[in-house]
Amino acid sequence: MGWPFHRPRPRPSDAAIARELRDHLELEAAELSAAGLSPRDAERQARQRFGNVTVVHEDVRESWGSLWFERLRQDLGFGWRVLWRAPVFTCIAVLCLALGIGANAAVLSWTEGIVHHPFPMVRDQARLVAIAGTAKGASGLDEMSWPDFTDLARGTSAFDAFFVSKITGGTLTGGDRAQRLVGQLVTANYFDAIGVRPTLGRAFLPGEDVGRGAHPVTVISYRLWQDHYGGSRSIIGTTIHFNGIPHTIIGVTPEGFLGTFVGYAMQFWVPASQQAVFDATYKLDDRAARWVEGFARLKPGVSLAAAQAQINGVASTLEAEFPNADRGRGVRIFPIEDNPFDNAKVLKPMLRVAGIVAALILVIVCANIANLLLVRALARRSELLVRRALGASGPRLTRQLVTEGLILALAGTTLGVVLAFLSRNMLGSFFAPRGGATLVFGADFHWRVLATTVAIGLVSTLLFALAPALHAARVDLATAMRAIAPGAIASANRLPMRAALVIVQLCLSVLLLVATGLVVVSLERLLATNPGFAAANITTTGIDLVAAGYDTARAHRFHDELLARSRTLGGVSSVALARSLPFSTRPYDNGPIMVDGYRSAKDEQPTADYNAVTPGYFKTFGVPVLAGREFSTADADTSEPVAIVTRALAARYWPSASPIGRRLRLRER
């Protein structure tokens, strides 16, 4: 008899369903003709009573479980054939979409690679924070001193690890030519803290960052290893000269690791104990010398605010303990997205603008394709009508058209991601090389980026395919049939949606053009902005005598000779030397100052940026000296020390009097 248990039964074949329905019609027709109708009338009436056999057939099939997959396959197959038959339309649509979606994917992957996940191969970047110093009364941020940083690391418990990575440059000598390299001065725990293991050799050992010049060892990058040493495994233990000082190569980083400074692919790493090799002064014992770019990793579950509170506690202890160096100083931590040190902070606003532009482009693309689809819908009117008349439901047709849109979006998204991937390293080429090193901005195709891109593709499908599809499916059969009768084609202006789309497209394009124009104009303005000195006709160069092994006396003689000889060159009107150039990678020195007649608040520590220059500096740069005099050759080591201050410094410390003849002093120097 019946089934004791519910057993899943196979769905009857289409033939069986058709046969059952046909049997029904025949039985009914037989009954009707038995009641006196002619066989033809009986059959017709039976059909009429039954309704649309195809629709009932589909409903019966649907009773056996969802058919969406089968339908999707059907729709995909059909959509593919339709698109294949219109290759020009399909190519244009896919290319437009690829550009629109690719632009978004590129901006997303750059944002991921520069802002959210800036250091390739470094682990747990979500918990990484950057540590910067603050000074009371100063708006900006600065670095920390080495002693302050190590005290901070010792005094807090909210972090797994503290490490330093300070960008520096070195001249690689040896062989027939010198080569400029970028590298980082790091704490000994650097590679452990970021979770990067050398592919060859070892990382730094604990204690290698202590003692002036005590540990001349270096880990070099995979690229430098390949380019300079041909990937030889025997380089471990060999010597490399940085600024003339020999260092032993102890390790090679894995391929793809770039260090921890957005914008540059680092080529070497040295322990902080070697700091003086790369700078004029040794700063590891100097609490007032602020140069450390510090990072730390939060312990899991510790909030930024809690960590900051702990940091504040240590900072005020330091302030009380070392008032000379740390009065008025604080420490702030930043999530890695807001890293104040590297080039990411410059790119962030640019990426935001680029994101808006990319989104606008995509909207225009969608409007464009929606328009094309509407035109096509007009051309396919008869096809759609016939399918409606044969019993395809409105929703079914909508689904078919949306599926066609999905195929386009899928192709566009794939091609777009490929385009974005191919241009992943192009961002750096928009910037001029700095300090001899090309800038590197890597994109990161994290799954988040890919998922968002796919979502963008789907949303754009909704944008461009849904409206035309709904429009096509809403056809009123009777009037449409009448309109189509003598081969008439509806004119475009009968479609208000098309007109609206054209207007949207036009408006957005104009908007985009205006925005682009504004960006170009402001860039031009930026270039034309008067920086306070005459940049035209000035040629600059850099020399590193420390690196070349000069002592102070010889360096002085070299400087004098250089100035004297260059002055006599034809076409040279003035010459000067300076320790730092405006807007160069080498920052101005910064230090605490004591100012005559200025009573600082109890918790305030006046500081100033300063630069050492030769006579003729202001004349050469065309900077007017507002009061007093320029430096002269009479201002020598043996004469009374003199200084020139900016108007801003004078206004701050001597607001009501002339600064000429007043005195200030660089403290602890």
Added chain:
Amino acid sequence: MPLPRAAEKVELLQGTLDMLILKTLIFGPTHGRGIANHIRQTTDDLLSVEHGSLYPALHRLEHAGLIAGTWEVRGDVARELKYYRLTAAGRKRLHREQSKWNQLVAAIGRVMQANEGR
């Protein structure tokens, strides 16, 4: 306000078609056409089942294992037709639906027959 001519044709209540099919099959196996006819005849043409919903419903019940369909030759028609019969699970379900239905009718009847001003 005059009532619409409701007496001529009654819409099937939502969800009752399944119950009617099960009840029809308790008298023995029959084909789709037979079920439709039976419902129409027992209700004196008051209820007529839309074919558009009858066959999907039959297949839904078959899929759920409440009825079973087999192709066979039976009775007056000299060819194979798809005959449906009640399964044990279908019989159980019918009893349950029937008692629920009786309760519902009784409950609605009580409300509808309540005296005014009580």
